[in-house]
Amino acid sequence: MPILIKTGPSIKMLRTRVYKSILQWSSRDVQFMLGSSSTTRHLNQTSNQKSSSIVQAENDGPVLLDFENSRPFRQQTMKQLMRSWTILKLCSHNFIVDNAEKFFLLGRRVVPSSLFQRIMASTFYGHFTAGSDAQSSKPTIHALHEAGIKTMLMIPIENVFEDAKEKEKAFADNFQSILGCVEMIAELEPRGFSQLKITSLEDIKLYKELNRHLIDFETDHKEPGDWDIGKVASLVKEKKFQELTFSDLSEADSKSFQTLLQRVDAICQAGQEKDIHVMIDAEQTYIQAALGYIILVMQAVYNQNKCSVFNTYQCYRKDTLDKVKADQALGERLSFKIAGKFVRGAYMIEERALAKKNGAEDPINQSYEKTGEMYHACVDYVLPKIKKKDAFFMFATHNEESVEYVTKQLTIHDIDIQEENYCFGQIYGMCDHVSFTLGRYGYRIFKSVPVGTIDDTLLYLTRRAMENKSVLWRTKKERLIILEELKQRGKGNR
Numbered sequence: 001m002p003i004l005i006k007t008g009p010s011i012k013m014l015r016t017r018v019y020k021s022i023l024q025w026s027s028r029d030v031q032f033m034l035g036s037s038s039t040t041r042h043l044n045q046t047s048n049q050k051s052s053s054i055v056q057a058e059n060d061g062p063v064l065l066d067f068e069n070s071r072p073f074r075q076q077t078m079k080q081l082m083r084s085w086t087i088l089k090l091c092s093h094n095f096i097v098d099n100a101e102k103f104f105l106l107g108r109r110v111v112p113s114s115l116f117q118r119i120m121a122s123t124f125y126g127h128f129t130a131g132s133d134a135q136s137s138k139p140t141i142h143a144l145h146e147a148g149i150k151t152m153l154m155i156p157i158e159n160v161f162e163d164a165k166e167k168e169k170a171f172a173d174n175f176q177s178i179l180g181c182v183e184m185i186a187e188l189e190p191r192g193f194s195q196l197k198i199t200s201l202e203d204i205k206l207y208k209e210l211n212r213h214l215i216d217f218e219t220d221h222k223e224p225g226d227w228d229i230g231k232v233a234s235l236v237k238e239k240k241f242q243e244l245t246f247s248d249l250s251e252a253d254s255k256s257f258q259t260l261l262q263r264v265d266a267i268c269q270a271g272q273e274k275d276i277h278v279m280i281d282a283e284q285t286y287i288q289a290a291l292g293y294i295i296l297v298m299q300a301v302y303n304q305n306k307c308s309v310f311n312t313y314q315c316y317r318k319d320t321l322d323k324v325k326a327d328q329a330l331g332e333r334l335s336f337k338i339a340g341k342f343v344r345g346a347y348m349i350e351e352r353a354l355a356k357k358n359g360a361e362d363p364i365n366q367s368y369e370k371t372g373e374m375y376h377a378c379v380d381y382v383l384p385k386i387k388k389k390d391a392f393f394m395f396a397t398h399n400e401e402s403v404e405y406v407t408k409q410l411t412i413h414d415i416d417i418q419e420e421n422y423c424f425g426q427i428y429g430m431c432d433h434v435s436f437t438l439g440r441y442g443y444r445i446f447k448s449v450p451v452g453t454i455d456d457t458l459l460y461l462t463r464r465a466m467e468n469k470s471v472l473w474r475t476k477k478e479r480l481i482i483l484e485e486l487k488q489r490g491k492g493n494r
């Protein structure tokens, strides 16, 4: 007799069990909350005060963001709240994040496929991903809009490793996927962002080789001869890719570089034609000079009148402010506007280990505080340019202090909180209380949202969780705010 697996009831039973264990499990968070009497009093006093969906500043002074007490999760359903709490609790455990990839791969092997898909859809995948395609992502993107949040879309693409078979096909497929992402965001979020890693378009060996020739010019842009950014940009603008020759490169690398520039150019052109911002991620130092160079060439072509192509600056590096200043000077020389996102940086452990192994200077700031100082110094440097509409920057951070720092500086620089040339950025499913609060106060905030099938996104999600471990460790506050929201609902306050 065939064995029937009834997936429906088991999911329901699983869900009920999860909810029950939340109540038991959360008791430690509640104890933490009760233990901090001032926090509790503050929450009770103010939890009913604000009922409109957008908070208005009462005077011209800086708007003080209230991440805890403004009920940032008021628009979430009970199911979403419980799921968020559970996932954040799980992700706060190092063991789970470190081994997530193994768990997912094992689950995919041993659990029947449809059951596995349903478990993922109602847990990790549902928490961190909008949907599998444009159509299924619409409800999530609509819900974010309702909360005053816009979308920066990205299609997870796995790295093509050096020993991969059919590499050329993989690069060509990735190129088509990225063009598809630009199309999708144009449909879902007019004037939104398409986020991508350009390392998915060519062999990592080529980036390393480019980096070797460009590393000395990252902070002054006196690239010699063939590398001159102005000359390369002119040829790219005229689509004369075959005329791009680099005597420092082998013939094969020169050809690959032509193809790479052609692909990145096609993506940036699609972005400009569809009025979409193309946001290019930063990666490891051993290829970052190459990425920065390609982005500057594209900015010289596409950022003449408005900011279309975006770089990423990692503030954990010691030379970040110097790089921003050098890019700005180049922009002034070649008449284009610089644009980018500021992040703290995701590869610190790898960078430090590599520097130690090579006996090289550690490129990373010596402490977390120094990275914060660098972040704020970069904010200070670009705000006057944003004010004059000469630059466009996304402040991508989950750090409440940095978010508050930017909001205060916006006021000091008399920049409207709806000014088009700045925005905040956070990852969907991480520090949502910060994003919802920013949206509620009327600031421009974009969530980086992955769209893709469960199979396509799971490994990407585990990598992203590893890269953002420091953020996932610190979810206690977000979980407390979720519990407080659940408590308010229990008292009948919507």
Ligand SMILES: Cc1cc2nc3c(=O)[nH]c(=O)nc-3n(C[C@H](O)[C@H](O)[C@H](O)COP(=O)(O)OP(=O)(O)OC[C@H]3O[C@@H](n4cnc5c(N)ncnc54)[C@H](O)[C@@H]3O)c2cc1C
Binding pocket: 280, 281, 282, 283, 312, 314, 316, 343, 344, 345, 346, 347, 348, 364, 365, 366, 367, 368, 369, 371, 396, 397, 398, 399, 425, 426, 427, 448, 467, 468, 470, 471
């Ligand atoms: C929308 C968005 C896009 C992103 N895109 C990229 C990208 O393209 N490339 C990329 O590399 N990262 C990217 N990140 C990740 C980002 O770099 C950070 O890893 C992550 O956001 C955590 O930093 P934080 O400011 O949010 O939080 P925080 O917890 O305040 O900062 C943690 C970060 O501080 C730095 N840090 C921690 N300890 C030390 C120390 N001892 N010394 C020096 N520095 C230290 C590290 O960078 C660490 O990641 C992105 C993040 C967001 C929100």
